[in-house]
Amino acid sequence: MLGGVIEFRIDRHSGVSTYLQIAAQVKQAMRMGLLGPGDKLPTAREVVEATRVNPNTVLKAYRELEHEGLVEGRRGMGTFITASLATDAARADAPLRQDLDRWMGRAVEEGLSADEVDAIYTDVRGAHY
């Protein structure tokens, strides 16, 4: 269970390198506030057990995160989160998130598929950013 903190899902056909997927999932968990300063990332051994990836790839992802100043490897102890990426806007009770949640509920009611929702989201985001 990787200490129950985070479980990596590797998409082997996404064309994105495995180490970048792992790094992105750690950052995503940090943004969502699931991982915060002081939390320990799963060891390479734990990740291998759960997902069969190469432990060197896990360590490469952690080095990448360390390079970005988000985590710190402590000799013989593991890798720990040192920064916070959580924003209030990502919290479950944040107004923006609740707006999106309501919007998504309507999309489901109107029978839109996940692909259609993604297409709308990507298009609208592109128009604003």
Add this chain to the structure above:
Amino acid sequence: MNASPVRAEGLAKHFGRLRALDDCTFELPEGSVTGLVGPNGAGKSTLLSLIAGLARPTRGEVSVHGTPVRGRMHPDVSLLTQKRPLYEQFTVREIMRAGAAMNDRWSAARAFEVLDLLAGVDPDAKVRTLSAGARTQVAIAFALGRLPKVLLLDEPLSDLDPLARDETLRIVMTEVAERGTTVLLSSHLLTDLGDVCDHLLLLDEGRVQVVGDIDEILGDHRVVVGPAEVELETDGVVVDSSHTPRQTTALVRGGSAPSGWDSTHPDLEALVMGYLRASRNRKLARQ
């Protein structure tokens, strides 16, 4: 000692006029997991047996952690051959007892630990009653009981079903995570290699075509697609190209992205396929 776990210099093995391996020079970094790929007859098995010390090179040298391998099994190397020879009538426990008798350094604890992984293998079962996956687990346990620093696997996945393949790779990856073992494994199953290997060694006609860190190799190659009527101008090397009446697709090594062409980096499978196709086309052109 900072010597590379495996270093080959000008390594060659000739069988009469056949050059199974010629002028191979490369180094594997400590703790790396390297996929050994190439068409049939490229010299993969020959290379593995030279590193293990089961055959003597015709020219050149291979060394393991700084010690030259000289035609006898190197104590730090374990090789799992394609045929996985196991005595059919023996029980798993007897096989492990043979391992203890045959090896100066042997850890029964480690061997049984590996047998216990995943669903586990019954030590009192006879080898002939085991599934292909369980036999592979026995063979790996035998190889790891020697506490190798370098583990060589020759087509370890070839006759396994998807579940047994997954479990075999899991055992190997666990070994890497726990002991930092350097692994070199040959396989035709490119999708399986993709997420377990961090390095690649691509052989063709006995020579090293590509060697290095997979992410760096992929970053150094491009798949470019453009209209058929336009000549591809590139400062890189065209490894392989194919044409339809409408468009040209090419695998290019090095150089910058050609302007006007759609350019992406290949995944491991596309890269290896490009080299294999080019190799076959070279052979056809000679006939």
